[in-house]
Amino acid sequence: MPPTRKRKLDQTASTIHATSPPKRHQAEEFKEVEAALPATPQTLTSDKGMDSDDDFNSVASSMDLGEEMSSSVDFGAGDSDGDVEEYEDDNTGFEATAKDLANKRKAFETDFKVYSPQDIQNQQDGQVAEVANLLEQPPEATAILLRYGRWNKERLIEQYMDNQEELLEKAGLGQDIRRNPPRIETVIGFACDICCEDGQDLESFAMTCGHRFCTDCYRQYLTQKIKDEGEAARIKCPGDRCNKVIDAKSLDLLVPSDLTDRYHVLLMRTYVDDRESLKWCPAPNCVYAVECGVKKRDLLKVVPTVHCECKHAFCFGCTLADHQPCPCALVKKWLKKCADDSETANWISANTKECPKCHSTIEKNGGCNHMTCRKCKNEFCWMCMGLWSEHGTSWYNCSRFEEKSGHDARDAQAKSRQSLERYLHYYNRYANHEQSAKLDKDIFHKTEKKMTLLQSTSGMSWIEVQFLEGASQALQQCRETLKWTYAFAYYLARNNQTEIFEDNQRDLEMAVENLSEMFEKPTDQLAGLKVEMLDKTAYCQKRKVVVLDDTARKLKEGEWDLLLLTPC
Amino acid sequence: MAGMSGKRLQKELAKIQGILPPGISLVSADDLREWQMDLTVPDNSIYPPDEKYRLRFHFSTNYPIEAPEVVFMLLSNPERKIPLHPHIYSNGIICLDLLDKQGWSPVHNVESVCISIQSMLASNTKAERPPGDAEFVRSNRSRPRDINFLYHDPTV
Numbered sequence: 001m002p003p004t005r006k007r008k009l010d011q012t013a014s015t016i017h018a019t020s021p022p023k024r025h026q027a028e029e030f031k032e033v034e035a036a037l038p039a040t041p042q043t044l045t046s047d048k049g050m051d052s053d054d055d056f057n058s059v060a061s062s063m064d065l066g067e068e069m070s071s072s073v074d075f076g077a078g079d080s081d082g083d084v085e086e087y088e089d090d091n092t093g094f095e096a097t098a099k100d101l102a103n104k105r106k107a108f109e110t111d112f113k114v115y116s117p118q119d120i121q122n123q124q125d126g127q128v129a130e131v132a133n134l135l136e137q138p139p140e141a142t143a144i145l146l147r148y149g150r151w152n153k154e155r156l157i158e159q160y161m162d163n164q165e166e167l168l169e170k171a172g173l174g175q176d177i178r179r180n181p182p183r184i185e186t187v188i189g190f191a192c193d194i195c196c197e198d199g200q201d202l203e204s205f206a207m208t209c210g211h212r213f214c215t216d217c218y219r220q221y222l223t224q225k226i227k228d229e230g231e232a233a234r235i236k237c238p239g240d241r242c243n244k245v246i247d248a249k250s251l252d253l254l255v256p257s258d259l260t261d262r263y264h265v266l267l268m269r270t271y272v273d274d275r276e277s278l279k280w281c282p283a284p285n286c287v288y289a290v291e292c293g294v295k296k297r298d299l300l301k302v303v304p305t306v307h308c309e310c311k312h313a314f315c316f317g318c319t320l321a322d323h324q325p326c327p328c329a330l331v332k333k334w335l336k337k338c339a340d341d342s343e344t345a346n347w348i349s350a351n352t353k354e355c356p357k358c359h360s361t362i363e364k365n366g367g368c369n370h371m372t373c374r375k376c377k378n379e380f381c382w383m384c385m386g387l388w389s390e391h392g393t394s395w396y397n398c399s400r401f402e403e404k405s406g407h408d409a410r411d412a413q414a415k416s417r418q419s420l421e422r423y424l425h426y427y428n429r430y431a432n433h434e435q436s437a438k439l440d441k442d443i444f445h446k447t448e449k450k451m452t453l454l455q456s457t458s459g460m461s462w463i464e465v466q467f468l469e470g471a472s473q474a475l476q477q478c479r480e481t482l483k484w485t486y487a488f489a490y491y492l493a494r495n496n497q498t499e500i501f502e503d504n505q506r507d508l509e510m511a512v513e514n515l516s517e518m519f520e521k522p523t524d525q526l527a528g529l530k531v532e533m534l535d536k537t538a539y540c541q542k543r544k545v546v547v548l549d550d551t552a553r554k555l556k557e558g559e560w561d562l563l564l565l566t567p568c
Numbered sequence: 569m570a571g572m573s574g575k576r577l578q579k580e581l582a583k584i585q586g587i588l589p590p591g592i593s594l595v596s597a598d599d600l601r602e603w604q605m606d607l608t609v610p611d612n613s614i615y616p617p618d619e620k621y622r623l624r625f626h627f628s629t630n631y632p633i634e635a636p637e638v639v640f641m642l643l644s645n646p647e648r649k650i651p652l653h654p655h656i657y658s659n660g661i662i663c664l665d666l667l668d669k670q671g672w673s674p675v676h677n678v679e680s681v682c683i684s685i686q687s688m689l690a691s692n693t694k695a696e697r698p699p700g701d702a703e704f705v706r707s708n709r710s711r712p713r714d715i716n717f718l719y720h721d722p723t724v
């Protein structure tokens with residue numbers, strides 16, 4: 001990725017955000033934001049709005065920092081309006097100017113940067129060194145301060161200048177870490193309050209708060225915190241209600257090195273977890289982190305797919321596997337709906353009806369038309385859905401089809417069936433692509449084996465058979481995209497844009513099926529079909545880009561009517 | 569008893585068998601791992617002065633690094649009720665920051681925990697259960713230490 005420049009704080013973006021209603025009214029917020037949004041911006045980065053990210057707040061409030069501090073974890077881009085140069089050499093630039101982005105990229109592409117654990121460590125160290133220098137505090141103390149302040153340097157420095165003592169106290173540092181380097185001592189007359197041991201040569205340790213415990217107890221305490229509770233950044237003194245936070249140097253003194261290693265791993269984790277713009281790659285065993293400027297509140301306008309060094313493509317918003325073009329919120333709803341419904345939906349549509357009164361699902365398990373709802377005790381007729389009481393005694397031969405109650409109930413039933421039919425329409429297509437992707441993969445693996453065989457008989461080189469692998473991968477990705485277009489479509493209300501969307505979807509669908517068919521050809525013909533296969537692969541990819549670009553652009557511009565408020 | 573808890577508990581027990589603050593008494597500690605304590609609450613009309621409440625302490629081998637598990641017990645003979653309090657569920661589980669990972673300090677001990685709970689009752693003004701008590705009591709399957717209580721309001 002080419003180096004990019006920091007982008008100025010977008011005034012419009014922050015004003016918009018300030019006037020948006022709370023998150024629970026997502027649909028309205030979406031519209032409002034869209035209405036006021038200028039045409040160009042791609043990502044809303046670096047603004048200091050209040051982000052009511054729950055996990056952030058819960059910790060932040062317990063630290064008395066308030067909301068402002070808990071947000072804005074950008075690499076110093078926070079208050080830089082009109083003063084961009086100042087942050088020029090921050091070694092973090094993933095943001096580009098809105099103009100840059102619009103020119104260079106497709107609407108569905110998002111800027112991101114991948115970091116190795118070493119990069120993260122360096123970044124962390126770099127920030128610590130820089131701030132330590134500024135505040136004239138030792139690095140251990142500075143690290144604690146920065147962790148306390150969630151790595152918002154500017155804000156931290158400001159607070160430090162305002163009231164150094166108060167900040168140090170709140171961060172659990174007290175003063176004097178420099179004058180009293182940590183050391184293990186034996187103190188005459190000391191008895192440990194934890195294990196109740198005493199003795200002349202009992203080694204003990206205390207931070208500057210003076211709460212002294214034997215080194216054994218201290219070690220066990222730290223082990224518990226680090227190993228069992230996974231804590232690192234904010235481990236406090238074992239003393240009762242003492243806020244003093246243990247620093248890396250003291251820790252090194254007290255625990256064996258395997259624990260120190262674990263401690264540093266955890267610290268690194270909190271560094272990434274503390275910042276909205278950083279996330280670990282969710283692929284199993286992957287050690288990389290990804291930085292992306294897309295914020296939570298942007299997620300109804302963009303689907304930020306990022307590509308890790310390990311080749312895993314995932315959504316930066318929700319960390320699920322890439323789900324373009326479907327926005328995170330819809331993906332979540334969709335998956336929940338499928339989990340609730342999928343196994344039973346088909347069966348339900350064939351064998352059950354809903355109680356006309358309470359809408360719980362009723363299964364007909366005998367020949368009798370007299371139904372009693374288990375839930376609300378409503379008695380009705382299975383055939384006409386009318387009230388049973390209106391049937392009199394002629395239950396065995398339902399002749400009350402024109403009864404009003406039956407008519408209304410049938411209407412309601414039809415409506416609810418309709419919505420189920422609609423869901424099944426999209427679900428079946430969604431599930432089909434999921435299934436087909438697996439089948440395609442199987443066929444490819446079989447083909448691959450045959451190709452290896454073919455290679456030796458036909459004299460084709462390894463590089464010449466690579467087109468198959470390329471085709472297979474394209475197929476997988478396109479099916480993945482198609483799959484999500486159906487989930488997206490389920491939540492799409494009809495407007496003048498939906499037809500174009502459906503056309504694009506159909507084109508991609510056809511391209512995919514055409515390519516998929518190629519894999520069913522006899523292996524000995526495949527070599528001769530190379531050109532055709534390459535063409536079809538390229539065409540698939542082109543169609544995919546068309547679908548994604550169109551949906552992403554209109555998502556950004558608010559041209560889709562999304563049924564966000566439909567119940568799951 | 570293995571772990572570091574042995575010696576510490578022995579010492580605590582020796583001290584407790586000597587003298588305890590008013591309204592707190594040791595019922596049993598035959599099993600060093602599990603103690604029972606009785607409490608009365610002074611000067612609060614919500615709790616009759618002669619009504620006793622039974623606390624059960626359970627210690628892991630990692631005590632006092634790890635907090636003990638402390639719950640109120642419901643007994644019929646002798647009768648022990650679960651005291652009415654907005655932070656005490658009707659199954660005896662207590663929502664008190666002192667007893668969770670964040671609030672616990674290994675400096676605390678059985679006596680100090682009893683005193684804290686006693687004073688939490690003594691200062692209570694609301695004769696009620698926590699919100700969602702019924703639901704919580706019905707559905708909770710976790711040990712008290714594994715529950716993340718939503719709030720710890722020190723004013724109640």
Ligand SMILES: [Zn+2]
Binds near residue numbers: 213
């Ligand atoms: Zn000790």
Ligand SMILES: [Zn+2]
Binds near residue numbers: 207209210238
């Ligand atoms: Zn302390």
Ligand SMILES: [Zn+2]
Binds near residue numbers: 283
């Ligand atoms: Zn990865």
Ligand SMILES: [Zn+2]
Binds near residue numbers: 315316317320331
């Ligand atoms: Zn997502």
Ligand SMILES: [Zn+2]
Binds near residue numbers: 355356357358374377
């Ligand atoms: Zn019913």
Ligand SMILES: [Zn+2]
Binds near residue numbers: 382391
């Ligand atoms: Zn009928």
